[in-house]
Structures are given as structure tokens and as C-alpha cells.
Amino acid sequence: MTKPLALGSTIGILGGGQLGRMLSVAASRLGFKTHIFEPGANPPAGHVADAVTTAPYEDENALRAFANSCDVVTFEFENVPTAALDLIEAQVAIRPGREALRISQDRLTEKTFLQELGLNVAPFADIPDRAAMEGAVAEIGAPSILKTRRFGYDGKGQARLRTPQDADQALADMNGAPAILEGFVDFSHEVSVIAARSFAGEVACFDPGENVHRNGILHTTTVPARLSAAQRTDAVLMAARILNALDYIGVLGVELFVTPRGLIVNEIAPRVHNSGHWTQNGCTVDQFEQHIRAISGWPLGDGTRYADVTMENLIGDDMDRVPELAREATTAIHLYGKAETKPRRKMGHVNRIMR
Amino acid sequence: MTKPLALGSTIGILGGGQLGRMLSVAASRLGFKTHIFEPGANPPAGHVADAVTTAPYEDENALRAFANSCDVVTFEFENVPTAALDLIEAQVAIRPGREALRISQDRLTEKTFLQELGLNVAPFADIPDRAAMEGAVAEIGAPSILKTRRFGYDGKGQARLRTPQDADQALADMNGAPAILEGFVDFSHEVSVIAARSFAGEVACFDPGENVHRNGILHTTTVPARLSAAQRTDAVLMAARILNALDYIGVLGVELFVTPRGLIVNEIAPRVHNSGHWTQNGCTVDQFEQHIRAISGWPLGDGTRYADVTMENLIGDDMDRVPELAREATTAIHLYGKAETKPRRKMGHVNRIMR
Incomplete structure (x- = not known):
């Protein structure tokens, strides 16, 4: 077990949106300072942070200086580029750990992980290409949903198949991104x-x-x-x-x-x-x-x-x-x-x- | 009645202690930004603020720039120097208003104000000098408390009179500051x-x-x-x-x-x-x-x-x-x-x- 952070330590937060903002307020209640790393200007979290770095995730110097100022680093979203995480982790601990990020960044990896844990998930199939789609639709059927493996949120990167005939259009909607087909779950x-x-x-x-x-x-x-x-x-x-x-x-x-x-x-x-x-x-x-x-x-x-x-x-x-x-x-x-x-x-x- | 602040406005806070800190967090919940003005370095409120000015209350340029960045100004303590308030108020509204500050900055003014409102206060007497003390002690008696008129908090600037004989020592404790003598209130x-x-x-x-x-x-x-x-x-x-x-x-x-x-x-x-x-x-x-x-x-x-x-x-x-x-x-x-x-x-x- 690692040691707890000292009082007054600085927590780095990757992402400056509302989740980072409310994390920053919570950190202040426990006496911690926060440092926000966010590519976009005027991030909401920056209004309630001790420090803000405005830089892209590709800016290695900015990432190093950020990591150097923090006693631990966390994140408000799961799609932080891997290279940025590697750079930060060379200097300071990232929590939660990289494994959770790796798994949740990709719907296929995530579903497989959950299934291997013995948990119930919707039927799914990997759709690396058009060829895979035909077999998947035959097996999973419709209604079903085609989803990009990565970077989907708030309904983005998704296309519904009401009937198997929607398969072509759904695939076109993915713009060539690797996807998975998920069977429809009849939930209340x-x-x-x-x-x-x-x-x-x-x-x-x-x-x-x-x-x-x-x-x-x-x-x-x-x-x-x-x-x-x-x-x-x-x-x-x-x-x-x-x-x-x-x-x-x-x-x-x-x-x-x-x-x-x-x-x-x-x-x-x-x-x-x-x-x-x-x-x-x-x-x-x-x-x-x-x-x-x-x-x-x-x-x-x-x-x-x-x-x-x-x-x-x-x-x-x-x-x-x-x-x-x-x-x-x-x-x-x-x-x-x-x-x-x-x-x-x-x-x-x-x-x-x-x- | 004045107009409400627009969403996303900036609230200036004079004083960067814990009260300013918790005000700043509350402001963020309503979507406002805050700008802290505080002479001391590394103020607690600065950890959760959009901007911090570190400058003495005598720095007129700093005060002007601060006022210029704010849509309204408030304060976390009542002893802000009057000249600083004048300068700020020339540019932007201060709330609560100056009258409340003027009254509460001085125990004598405050007690007089409360008494004139018809509220009960402890018996008190103005002690501008040694001569006034004798008459006041004769009237109010002991036990009683001598308090500086200004800048007292958390028990600072106070001296108890257990008996009238403590008057000289109590007066000496004031270091020549204008004071008031307050009669002891037997409260539960x-x-x-x-x-x-x-x-x-x-x-x-x-x-x-x-x-x-x-x-x-x-x-x-x-x-x-x-x-x-x-x-x-x-x-x-x-x-x-x-x-x-x-x-x-x-x-x-x-x-x-x-x-x-x-x-x-x-x-x-x-x-x-x-x-x-x-x-x-x-x-x-x-x-x-x-x-x-x-x-x-x-x-x-x-x-x-x-x-x-x-x-x-x-x-x-x-x-x-x-x-x-x-x-x-x-x-x-x-x-x-x-x-x-x-x-x-x-x-x-x-x-x-x-x-």
C-alpha cells in the first residue's frame, strides 16, 4: 500500500470540464490544491483550480511540467491519449491505474473483460471490417446497435439497425472506424x-x-x-x-x-x-x-x-x-x-x- | 432595484482566507467566476478562484485593475481600509454597502446604531482617553471588558476588569487605541x-x-x-x-x-x-x-x-x-x-x- 498524500498536496486533473470542476471543489474541501491540464481555453475547472495548463496532449514539455507540479494525477474522461499518460506516469502516479483506462477506452476490450469476469453483457461481435458485419448480423440479428469501439459518448458514434437491411447504412455511419455490433437488450x-x-x-x-x-x-x-x-x-x-x-x-x-x-x-x-x-x-x-x-x-x-x-x-x-x-x-x-x-x-x- | 449579474460574471472578493475560499466555491456552483484580492501570499481562497491579485490594500493600480475585472465586489472581513473601498467603488458596486462596513468597523458606532434601533445591548461607554475611564468604571462597574473600538477579533484587543482596580492595567493593554468599556452581561x-x-x-x-x-x-x-x-x-x-x-x-x-x-x-x-x-x-x-x-x-x-x-x-x-x-x-x-x-x-x- 502506498502512503497517503500529505496535507496540501497538489492533485493533477486531466480534463477541465464539469467533472474536473467538481473534483477540484471536492479536493479543496480536503485541503488539496489542483492543477488542471486541458487543451481548450477557459475550462470550467480552471475557475476553481490553483493552476491551469492550457496545452494539447501532444505538448511534451507542458505535460512534463504539469506532472512535475503534481503529487498524483487523475482524469475526468477516459480518452486521454496513451502517449500523454506514458509521459506523465514516468514522473508521478496516475490513479485510477492505466489498466482501467485501457479496458474502458475500447468497447470490445471492455465487453470482453466484463464477460470474462462472469458478468452478463449484451451479445456483441467485433466488426473490424465489412466482411465481419454479415456474420455478426446473422448471429445477433436486429434490432441491434453498431458502435465505434473508441471515443463514443452521449450517443455519438452509434447507429441503430432496426432490421438487418440497415447494416450497410450503419457501417457507412462509422466512417471506417473499428466497431462492435451489440444485440438489443429488452430492459425495463x-x-x-x-x-x-x-x-x-x-x-x-x-x-x-x-x-x-x-x-x-x-x-x-x-x-x-x-x-x-x-x-x-x-x-x-x-x-x-x-x-x-x-x-x-x-x-x-x-x-x-x-x-x-x-x-x-x-x-x-x-x-x-x-x-x-x-x-x-x-x-x-x-x-x-x-x-x-x-x-x-x-x-x-x-x-x-x-x-x-x-x-x-x-x-x-x-x-x-x-x-x-x-x-x-x-x-x-x-x-x-x-x-x-x-x-x-x-x-x-x-x-x-x-x- | 439593480439588475441581476449576468451568467458567468466575475465576483471580486476582498480577502483570501477561508471565508473567501468558501464563497468562491459557492460562486462556482452558480456559474460565477471569482477574483481574489489579498495582500498575503498563497491565500486559501486562491486555490479555488479564477484569478488572484496579490497586493497590499495601498496599491492603487492593483486595486483599479482588480475592480475593472469584476462585475461586483464583496469582502470576507470588515476591516478593509476605507481608501481602498473608495477606489474600488468608483468603478464597481460593493455589496453589502459601505454603511454596514462603516458601522461594524467600530464597536462604538455599532453599539450606538443597535441601541438607536431599539435593540438591547450591554451597557457601554466611550473611552477616548484615561479621563473617560474613571467615570465609565464608576457607572458600569466591574466585571466589565475594555475593547478596542477597531480591529478586534477572536478575543484580540480585549482586557477584562474583574474589579475596578484592573482599570489601569486594562487601559495599558489597549496601547493607546480608542476603546469602549462594556458592562458584563450575565448570559446563559x-x-x-x-x-x-x-x-x-x-x-x-x-x-x-x-x-x-x-x-x-x-x-x-x-x-x-x-x-x-x-x-x-x-x-x-x-x-x-x-x-x-x-x-x-x-x-x-x-x-x-x-x-x-x-x-x-x-x-x-x-x-x-x-x-x-x-x-x-x-x-x-x-x-x-x-x-x-x-x-x-x-x-x-x-x-x-x-x-x-x-x-x-x-x-x-x-x-x-x-x-x-x-x-x-x-x-x-x-x-x-x-x-x-x-x-x-x-x-x-x-x-x-x-x-
């Missing part, structure tokens, strides 16, 4: 478990949340989720199995489909997760502080849920509703300080609290 | 009300907290405080009277002595207050966000208390207890990131939550 709803694992190997899970998507983007997460006691236990055990298999340190999100045949893992995210934002107003220690505690060698905090909460994302023009939301009782507002409002851009969220 | 306990007033003149008060001091520094604040229903109403009405009289915008702390004869105002602070830190873990909207909402022209937020909380300050070597505090369930830790631990220095606090 989606839940996610936000789980954490510490230096000492202790595991803690927040109460599962129930997710509703709109236009491929998370719309609301509600706790408690509709789950039987047995499903709740299953969900937590599945998350723990993933964390332990990865020797994981930090917070990880696991999306699960609820089906009559049991829980099916949709995907995992090796980071704090949009579906865990409710914890800010439903737990003494939220997912952001839990992540900071884990990667800093602190014991995990008290994530017991003390209220019913519905988190709603504010996307694009939802920002016009802020003045009215500001008047709602028992509604906590969290805005991200993004300079420009765009359609489909996550601009903030609210947590509606029912006690 | 101290409470404080954290109150807020918005642009629109709406007033909201957090539930009063009960304060315990150690060595002249706040040790704990507990909610609910021991108060009868009538006392609770009185406390809130007194706070509202002060806010309205000052046409106040922002959060203000009112310390009250609970006595058999009723509530007596000890002092007021025109800012967020240590005794309001419990709100971070007991209310949907805490005192820091309430202040930011008020000065930004937002409606006041929901400060309803949803849990019993005891806030305990971590002072000096209390920091050695952090590893053990980190293991406590239902305890929220808030550290200030101060570079050096010193005796009597406030290093952080914990909120122990009882639901």
Missing part, C-alpha cells in the same frame, strides 16, 4: 452504481440511481431506483467485482440494464459519472470527494443516502430556466460556468431533494 | 443568527446556532440552539430589523446573548460568519451561496434546516486529528489549505450531522 430501465475503492482495498457503493435518457444524453437520475432488494445486492456485488478485478483506486460508474433475466452491464466509466451528481445533495460525502479520498489514500467517506433525490441535467437552452429554478425550494443548482451555451451541451444540473 | 449562552437580504428586500434567516467559545475563539456551533419559540422569533426579528435599517444586501451574522431579561446583541458581522458553517451540511443552500445569491441579484435560496448539526472548528494542532476525523461516519470535513499550522489559527472545521 437503466440504473447505475457509483462505486469506490481505496488504497486499502475497501469498497463502497452509493445507492444505485435510475437513469432516463433523452436524445442519447442522460436526462435524469433518480434515487432510490426501482430495484428489488436482491437486484440492489447484485448491482453492488457486480460493481465490487469489477473494482477488485482492476485493483482499482478511485470512483467508477457502472451502467446496468434491468431485465427480467437479471442485470446486464451496459458500460463502465473509470471516473466520476453524471449519474452520480445526486450524491452532492443526498450524501455527506459525494462522489467527487469519494474519488479524491480514494486517490489520496484517505479512508472512503460516508456515502449513505439521506434523502430521495432527482438529478436533472441542464442541457443547452435549459439555461433559460435558471431564474425559475432559482426560486424552487429544495432544489440545489449546480452550473458549470461554460462560456457558451450550445445545443446538446451539458451546462449544469439541479438536484431536487425530497426528505 | 450565546447564539447567532445568520441572516440574508436580497436586492428585492426579501429577508431569510438560517435557524439560530448555539456557540461555545474556547480561549476567545469559536469552538463549536450547534443547531438547534437552546431557545424558546418566543426567543427564536425575537432573534429572527432583531436580525431582520438590522438588515432593513442598513438596506443590506448579502449575509450578515448577529451574535446574541441569551439572558433571563431577553436577547442582547453582542455584535454584528457584515459577512458570512464562522457560526454559519453548519449550513454547508444542514441546508440545501448554505450561507456562502446565500451571500452570493444576494449580492448577485438572485432570489434567496432554501435555507431550511434539514438536520441537526454540530460544527467544530479545527484550530492549530487539531489538524493532527484529521486522519481520525476522516473515519467518522456522518462527519463532513472542510479544510482550508493553509500552508502553515499555527496555534490559534483556524485550519478547518467539521460538521457532525445527526439525522
